[in-house]
Amino acid sequence: MAERKLFAGHAIRRLRFQLGVTQAAMAEALEISPSYLNLVERNQRPISAALMLKLAETYDFDPRRLAAAEPGGGAEALRRRLADPIFADLAIDRHQLEEWLAGAPDGAEAFARAYDRMGGGGSAMPAPGAAQDPGPQVRRAIERWRNHFADLDAAGEALADELRMAGEPYGAMADRLRVKHQLAVRILPAEVMGDALKRLDLHARQLQLSEALDPSARAFALAEQLAVEARDEIEALVRGAGLDRAAERPFRRHLTAYFAAAVTMPYARFLRACEASGYDLELLQRRFGASAAQVAHRLTTLQRVGARGLSFFLMRFDRAGQVSKRYAGASGSALVEAAVPCPLWNAYDAFARTDETAVQLVELEDGARAFTIARCVHPHGGAPGGVRPRFVIALGLPAAEAGTLAAARGVDLAGRAAPIGLGCRACTRLACPQRSAAPAGRAAAGSERERGVTAFGFAGD
Incomplete structure (x- = not known):
């Protein structure tokens, strides 16, 4: 499969500003022409593999920051925000969007943050003191990494290899919790657990699981508890996301579940199984002792470089x-x-x-x-x-x-x-008999002498 071209001029320009060097000085250090660096910074040329390696060698720069630093999550993420009905009368096309990203990347980033802070749309900011939905912020943090967190995958895979040598996965994880973390695993009756499916009782040094959980959910719960061994990697990602306090908790929860998936479905073995089976969901469930939902979530994360x-x-x-x-x-x-x-x-x-x-x-x-x-x-x-x-x-x-x-x-x-x-409300397909409302921002259209396939006719373009 052909590799996607990476345009990350915003990240390069921000790095240059942080270093306090001119385009000419950076171009000389990278052994490229100033005009080529100017095109890269304006997103008129993609970042080549050679340039990426030279950046890493010269400035101790982590190449993963290039993919994570696109303003507003990149052109596609901004386009989806601009599809909101409140922008319906602006008709911003792809060419304008690309010019905006190239000419004012910080402005595009500011727009994305403001839009997400408003909860993904609406015509007014929330009232002071009103509770805000952290969901858009968390989604944006996940999408900046395309839901692939390489450090967590590496840590989870290393732990999975250790557990694999220690025996059957569930028993190996339970033993590790007992020996390394002084936590015993107890399966308790559903009536004792009540509405709780999992409970960490630090006083009794127990991870308590409800009997209502099936084997795949029990194993995943143990792997989530073992995420304590990747605390540094998880906290670094949370700090780097720049989220509000209310959004930090769900983002941390997502990263904890990500690590658990990396342990129960280690990247390399999981990808090999996917490719060998044609991504057969039921076979993947059986091979890794996972649920349908766990496998489905894991399939969205397979973006390791190479x-x-x-x-x-x-x-x-x-x-x-x-x-x-x-x-x-x-x-x-x-x-x-x-x-x-x-x-x-x-x-x-x-x-x-x-x-x-x-x-x-x-x-x-x-x-x-x-x-x-x-x-x-x-x-x-x-x-x-x-x-x-x-x-x-x-x-x-x-x-x-x-x-x-x-x-x-x-x-x-x-x-x-x-x-x-x-x-x-976002669809402008004409004559759809399933239509239940006219598109936002479109005037209703109809005739007393004629009835179409839908009662929600609207003015076309």
């Missing part, structure tokens, strides 16, 4: 279409930005096909095509007899990358795709 997996994105939503998780990963797909997933997307069918996956080739308004795989999952609930939650986990990737997937066998990836949108 050993990349496919560019999966992920959404999790309930039967009302309320989205509780969304990761764009390296896919750049706008589909994850849908406020409410389009009802024409057959991912909803997975609620009725609880033991099967629902696959579909879809096409968005801008012509982007994706292959999607959806499955219903049942996270563990609380007390016995309580509500049993149900969600759909929907994975997707660009259709051009889906040819090797086991789930795509027999599907004509160049054939007709289902036309879907990003929710009625």
Whole structure:
């Protein structure tokens, strides 16, 4: 698979300003021409591998900062923000966006931070003292790294190798907690745990797990507890994200779960299994003793330099279409930005096909095509007899990358795709019989003498 070109002029220019050197002086140190460095800083040339290595050698610069430092998360992330209906009358095209990033990267970053601080849209700032949703900040922090945290993967893989030599994974993790951290693991009756599925009792030096957890969830809980061994790496990422205090906790929780996945599904072994099986989800579950949700989340993280997996994105939503998780990963797909997933997307069918996956080739308004795989999952609930939650986990990737997937066998990836949108308020497809509202910012249109396929007609472009 061809490598993506990396444009990171903003990061280079910021480094130069921090060092207090001119373009000519930096160009001389890097053994390139000042004019070429100027083009790189203006994002008119990508960062070459040779230049990346020279930066690392000359300035002790971590190359991973290049991918993480795109203003506002990069052009695609800014484009998704500008798709908000409050900007519908501005008609900012891709060329203008690229000029903005090249000419005023700090302004683009400031816009992204302000938009995210407002909770991802709206026409006014929150009232003083009002609680703010930390979700957009956390998502932005994750997307800056394309949900791939190399240090956590390396630490998790090293620990997994140690545990592998110590025997069966669950027993090895329990022994490590007991010997190294003086924590015993106890499985307690559901009625004793109540609504809690996991509890750390430091007074009794116990990690207490509910019997309601299945084996994959118990193993993952032990791996999360072992994240204490990667505390330095996790805290460095939290500090570097520059989040509000309210957003630090969910981001730390995400990184802890990321480390647990790196332990239970070590990167190199997991990627080899993916490629050998055609990313067969059920086989991956059995091989790594993981749940469908755990495997799906892991698939969005496979972006190690020199050993990349496919560019999966992920959404999790309930039967009302309320989205509780969304990761764009390296896919750049706008589909994850849908406020409410389009009802024409057959991912909803997975609620009725609880033991099967629902696959579909879809096409968005801008012509982007994706292959999607959806499955219903049942996270563990609380007390016995309580509500049993149900969600759909929907994975997707660009259709051009889906040819090797086991789930795509027999599907004509160049054939007709289902036309879907990003929710009625963001979709401008005409004559959609499923439409439930006119697009935001569009005037209603209709005639007393004529009725179309939808009652929510609107003025076209």
